[in-house]
Amino acid sequence: MNVAELVTVSIILLLVATCVALLTRWLRVPYVAGLVLAGLAITELLPRPIGLNDSLILNLFLPILVFEAAINTDLSRLRSTIKPIALLAGPGIVISSGITAALLKWELGLNWTAVLLAGVILAITDTVSVIAVFKEVAVPPRLSTIVEGESLFNDGVALVLFSLIVKIHDVGSLTILSGLQELFVVIVGGTLVGLAVGYLSTSLFVRSDEPLSTILLTLAVALGAFKIGQSFSVSGVVAVVVAGLIVGSIGLSSQISASTRLTLLSFWESISFGVNSFIFLLIGIEVDLLTLWRTLPAVLLAIVAYQVGRILCVYPLLAILRWFDRPIPWRWQHVLFLGNIKGSLSMGLALSIPATVTGREQIIAIVFGTVLLSLLGQGVSLPWIVKRLRLSQFSESRQQVEELQAQLITGKAAQDELDSLLKSGILPKAIYEEMRSAYQVRVAGAEKALRELYNRRPDEFDLKSDGHRKLEAIRRRLLLAEKGALNEAIRKQILSEEVVQQRLKNIDEQLLALEDD
Known part of the structure; x- marks a missing residue:
């Protein structure tokens, strides 16, 4: 596609996205579902066919979306919900992928490499649609943090598993021990890269306290962390997540002026909105309705398979959570299950399946169909379901x-x-x-x-009231600050570990006793 055609296509897509935004707000339907439907309708308006490019999604769009989510994540609240997030984004994605792959293998008869790749792809949760619903319907902050945190780390773990399966396919075989070592190195290596890039950039934020230069610096951090991670053969997505969390919690500290922070966060909100708009429009454009109709039985089977995998991932793991953390209410678990919507990363990974994998085209068609039906089915019904659950008054x-x-x-x-x-x-x-x-x-x-x-006196102040919950949230942040100060004192060898351990244990008990729901 030449430059003139690219400009024409961009203008059409921008106009369509604008019209969809206005129309969905008026009709009160999810924006992303409207974009997908619009993409299906405007294919004939484009000068020539265009489609999703897996390299563009994985190397440009994905780092931007992940970094935007990371810098807007409250690190103190993330720490308080890290246990359910770690269960869902770690063992959860392995369980969900394995169950989905086994069901697809049983029904479709494809080879194990193809179904394992499909299982990982369909285990990815896309948080854009869910968070859009949360902006319309009030939900408890802890639930919103769990959803955002799971999606943030889910992407990284899924990409690592995907790369590991592709490597096994290329090499021919890999022992369990070698596979675990590879997994460990890739995740830990990505974390180290993210820490290095994040901390090195924080001093530059203070020195360049000017909106435009800060925007350029954050773009360099987001894309640079991803590319450096890839160049060292570790997880670029994990590197971007860690770097984004450091920039959001330390780089954008009180030492940065309010105007700079506001400009920066507004920029990343805008660029994330624009990237998502283009992606979901392209999803609608990319889906061939005739192909979808021919593969509809396999698509419906895949939807059932990944929903079964999600059920056996969410409810059992969160039941185990009761043993060592505050339990997750049943209604919250329903949202975590029903919010299992597929999106752009699933389609990007499907397109990046190596051509040497037998059954590649069938898997791509199935993934495209499941993404479309997921966005139009779950994406449209989720707001109504969340309202019916009455999660927050x-x-x-x-x-x-x-x-x-x-x-x-x-x-x-x-x-x-x-x-x-x-x-x-x-x-x-x-x-x-x-x-x-x-x-x-x-x-x-x-x-x-x-x-x-x-x-207020206890007899005037209901322990489940909103004011009490707010006070509990403030106390949680104070306790987390105390815990952070003690850990820092150990690291700097100001206090001995023996003295601090009992205090840390007491703080953890107080944190578990709070009800920051």
Whole structure:
């Protein structure tokens, strides 16, 4: 495709995406499902056929989407939900892939390499549709964190397993011990690359506290971590996840001005939205309805197979979780099962299956069909299901608490920015004092009202109320800060491990006792 045709196609896709965004908002249907349907409809409008490119998805789009999710992840809340996330994204994806592969092998009779690759591809969860629903329907923050965290690490583990199966296919055989060693090296190596890139970039963020240069730096970190990981034959996705978490928690610290942080996060939100829009439009364009109709029985079988795998992954593993962490409510587990929607990464991996794998074309057709039906079936029905489950009640007390918190957060942020302007010499002290005092009135009022809410007598304050939950969330963050300080003291050899261990145990017990739901 030449440049002129590329520009024409881009204009058509942008106009279609804009119309779909407006129409889906009016009809109150999921945006991604609308994009896929639009892609099916506009194929004839394009000057020539286009399609998904697996190299473009895996080397450009995937690092951008993963990095955007990572920098927006609250590390303290992620730490508090790491156990369910680790179960679902670790053993969970292995169990789900194995069950899906076994069912496909039994029914379709394909070779083991093909069905194992299909099992891994269909075990991937695409979080875009689910998080879009969460923005419309209020859900508990802990559930949202589990969904985002699972998807974040699920992608990395799936790509590692996919690469390992392809390597076994190319080599001819691989022992279990060698396979586990390879898996360990790839994941740990990706983590080390992400740590190195993330920490090396944090000092540059402070020195280049300017929006445009910071945007360029984050792009370099996202794409650079991925390419460096690949060049060392380790997981590029794991490297991007770790680097993104470090940049989001340390690089974008309070040392960066509020305007720079806002510009940067707005940029990544916009670029992620644009990339997803193009991907889901291209999914609709890529699917051949005639081919889909011919392979429909196999597609329906694949949907049943991966749903069975998901059931046997979510419910048993989260039942085991009760032994060493706070249990996950049944209604939350239903969302984790029903939110098992497929997306762009599944299609990109399907296209990247080596041509030497027997049954490659059949697997590609099946994956494309399952992605389409998943987006149109589960994607459209999920908002209605989440509402019916009534996961979170937005009561008047909760609204009151959040309005006061918003007043407190914005007032404090404005005061911090005024301090920065005074320190840099931009703002005269007289004007600074006048403006800061106005914000202090707002802050003091919010603090007083919140203190009254949090200090109500037990007989006036329902232990399951929204105010209590907010206070529990704050206590959780404080305990995590204490735990982090103790671990840092051990690392710097300020305190001995023997002295700290009992304190860490007490903090862990307090964390388990809290109900940050």
